[in-house]
Amino acid sequence: RLDPRLPPTTATVKGRSPRHVTACVKPAGTFRGAQLYLEREGVLELLLPEAPRPRVRCFSWLPREKVALFLQATPHRDITSVVAVCDGLCSAIAGACRPCNDTEILMAICTSDFVIRGSIRSVSNDAELQESVIGVSATRIHRQKFPLFQAGGRPGRPAGSIRTPLRCGVKPGPGTFLFTGWLHFGEAWLSCAPRYRDFQRIYEGARRTRQNPCEFPVD
Numbered sequence: 001r002l003d004p005r006l007p008p009t010t011a012t013v014k015g016r017s018p019r020h021v022t023a024c025v026k027p028a029g030t031f032r033g034a035q036l037y038l039e040r041e042g043v044l045e046l047l048l049p050e051a052p053r054p055r056v057r058c059f060s061w062l063p064r065e066k067v068a069l070f071l072q073a074t075p076h077r078d079i080t081s082v083v084a085v086c087d088g089l090c091s092a093i094a095g096a097c098r099p100c101n102d103t104e105i106l107m108a109i110c111t112s113d114f115v116i117r118g119s120i121r122s123v124s125n126d127a128e129l130q131e132s133v134i135g136v137s138a139t140r141i142h143r144q145k146f147p148l149f150q151a152g153g154r155p156g157r158p159a160g161s162i163r164t165p166l167r168c169g170v171k172p173g174p175g176t177f178l179f180t181g182w183l184h185f186g187e188a189w190l191s192c193a194p195r196y197r198d199f200q201r202i203y204e205g206a207r208r209t210r211q212n213p214c215e216f217p218v219d
Contacts (some may be wrong), residue, residue, distance in 0.1 A: 024058040025129075031032045035213060037070040037103065044103040049211050080099075097168040102202045108180040108192040110214035115142040116126035116149060116179045117196055121159065123172045134190070135159065136179060142217070158171050164190040 025036070027048055036048035038059055047057050047069075061067045100108065109115050122135035138149045138158045149160035162179055164170055176196040181189050194202070206212040 006143040012195045021063060022058055024056050026056045034071050035211070037107075039068045039070060040065065043101060044107065046103055046211065049209075071121075080138045097165065100194065102206070103193050105180075105194050105199060105202055106206055106211075106213055109178070109199075110218050112143070112180040112191060113146070113183040113189060114144040114148055114179070114181060116140075116144065116160070117142065117176060118157075118179065119174075119176055120172045124171050125166055127166065131163050132168065133164050134162045134164065134170060134179075136162055139176065146183060146186075148183070160188065162190050 025047065034218070035046060035048065035050055038045045038047050040061065047059065116136060116138050117140040118136045118138040120134055121137045124133045126133065136159065137150070138160065141149055141158060149158040162181060178196050178199045179190065179193045179194045181191045200218055203212060203216060203218055
């Protein structure tokens, strides 16, 4: 459990509205099996790792700024049992048209509807729908809740399409990526897509420090 002993405070200047709000959390000594994240403007920040030291962690935000806390269970063997706590959040990340940070990538591989390793075959743009459609050739399907990727691409390789907002300006490029995302109305939408070698580095670093939210096969 968390022990929220410190109430929110505000930094003020006489005659003016508060400049920022500060809140603090302190994990109880029995806090185990979960990680606490702060979400600010679509960016996730790890506040408390699993089994943290019982020390106070504080964070601040502007009065009009939207922040949220997410508590995620941290199983280490079965990635399908991870609690998906960021359905709407990860969709917002996809619409933000920016690369995911390390924390977002680690959460995406645990909670997304699909996790596909593969390469970009093509990118087509639909100006009317304001969407870009990424044609993907999969080398490995780590997870897909629905048969989004099926045989039909290169010999022996499943193929499928992933959508993203047109304003993100996606372009075809070489290399192997790890595509993650969500299913909306029967269509796959992108959340995070790091290059696979970058994902390997991020995941191995998190595993060494025991901050990986779930176990994931890396080769």
